[in-house]
Amino acid sequence: MSEANSLINCPGVSVETQSHGLDKVVIDNDLGRCELYLHGAHITSFTPKGETDLLWLSPKAVFCADKAIRGGIPICWPWFGAHPSDSSKPAHGFARVTQWQLDSAVALENGATQVCLKLSESEQSLSLWPHRFELVYQIVVGKQLDIALTVTNTDESAFDIGGALHSYFNIHDVEQVSIKGLDGICYRDKVEGFAQNQQNGDIKFTQEVDRVYIDTEDTCYLQDPGFDRTIEISKSGSDSTIVWNPWQDKSQSMADMSDDGYQTMVCIEAGSTGGVNIAPGQQHCLAQSIKCRC
Numbered sequence: 001m002s003e004a005n006s007l008i009n010c011p012g013v014s015v016e017t018q019s020h021g022l023d024k025v026v027i028d029n030d031l032g033r034c035e036l037y038l039h040g041a042h043i044t045s046f047t048p049k050g051e052t053d054l055l056w057l058s059p060k061a062v063f064c065a066d067k068a069i070r071g072g073i074p075i076c077w078p079w080f081g082a083h084p085s086d087s088s089k090p091a092h093g094f095a096r097v098t099q100w101q102l103d104s105a106v107a108l109e110n111g112a113t114q115v116c117l118k119l120s121e122s123e124q125s126l127s128l129w130p131h132r133f134e135l136v137y138q139i140v141v142g143k144q145l146d147i148a149l150t151v152t153n154t155d156e157s158a159f160d161i162g163g164a165l166h167s168y169f170n171i172h173d174v175e176q177v178s179i180k181g182l183d184g185i186c187y188r189d190k191v192e193g194f195a196q197n198q199q200n201g202d203i204k205f206t207q208e209v210d211r212v213y214i215d216t217e218d219t220c221y222l223q224d225p226g227f228d229r230t231i232e233i234s235k236s237g238s239d240s241t242i243v244w245n246p247w248q249d250k251s252q253s254m255a256d257m258s259d260d261g262y263q264t265m266v267c268i269e270a271g272s273t274g275g276v277n278i279a280p281g282q283q284h285c286l287a288q289s290i291k292c293r294c
């Protein structure tokens with residue numbers, strides 16, 4: 001049992017320290033089940049009752065305090081990708097490799113469960129990013145998963161943030177799935193040196209895809225005939241959608257992914273890549289909802 005367990009008293013919610021030393025929160029109700037780690041506030045599983053997990057977790061994921069977990073929903077914050085001016089700083093920011101605090105857990109009237117985690121500045125975060133902030137991550141587990149990351153500027157001057165809810169989806173076969181919802185949207189293609197291009201029709205996968213679709217708040221539909229389901233991914237407070245599949249060579253080069261790992265995952269991320277300026281006392285909320293149409 002973890003110390004955090006004594007802080008919560010909500011049916012269906014428990015916290016246990018795993019053998020690798022990280023604290024796992026399990027939320028289980030009549031509508032769905034979710035697992036997450038206080039390390040990174042990292043959700044690793046979401047299964048609506050009667051379904052197969054909607055999220056993908058690498059069988060080779062590493063669970064330790066200084067590494068991000070491969071799969072689930074890493075929180076990229078306060079920047080997305082490489083740090084804009086200092087590549088020695090952690091890729092995708094520090095939130096996904098920092099221990100968060102479990103703040104509350106409540107059973108809602110509709111049968112869902114709401115859990116909140118918090119993070120604020122520390123000596124370590126200030127050495128990487130010199131601003132005072134409060135982050136609240138609200139997770140509602142029901143038939144669908146609703147996640148909302150709200151930052152408050154608790155400092156005396158404005159700051160810019162970026163980031164993403166970097167969701168990895170569990171699919172039957174990458175060569176059979178397609179993503180609907182981004183037709184006509186412009187994207188920057190990381191595989192092509194960030195060249196700008198425009199999406200024509202649904203997205204299909206036959207090679208590495210690493211794209212930031214810009215100026216879009218649209219809902220995406222991940223159509224998966226192998227699992228006979230479509231996952232609906234909607235969002236708010238997000239100016240971009242990132243779509244990523246590393247394909248074979250990159251999978252082989254990643255120690256925490258199996259060689260064929262790319263075949264059963266695809267990332268569809270709610271991004272905030274254009275940068276958001278937040279004045280003292282102001283807030284910004286980046287949110288994503290994940291729902292199965294089975």
Ligand code: TA6
Pocket residue numbers: 068081091092166190210242243244267269
């Ligand atoms: O969101 C896509 C991306 O930025 C890719 O470029 C790829 O590197 C991926 O994230 C994973 O990044 P990570 O730091 O978790 O290895």
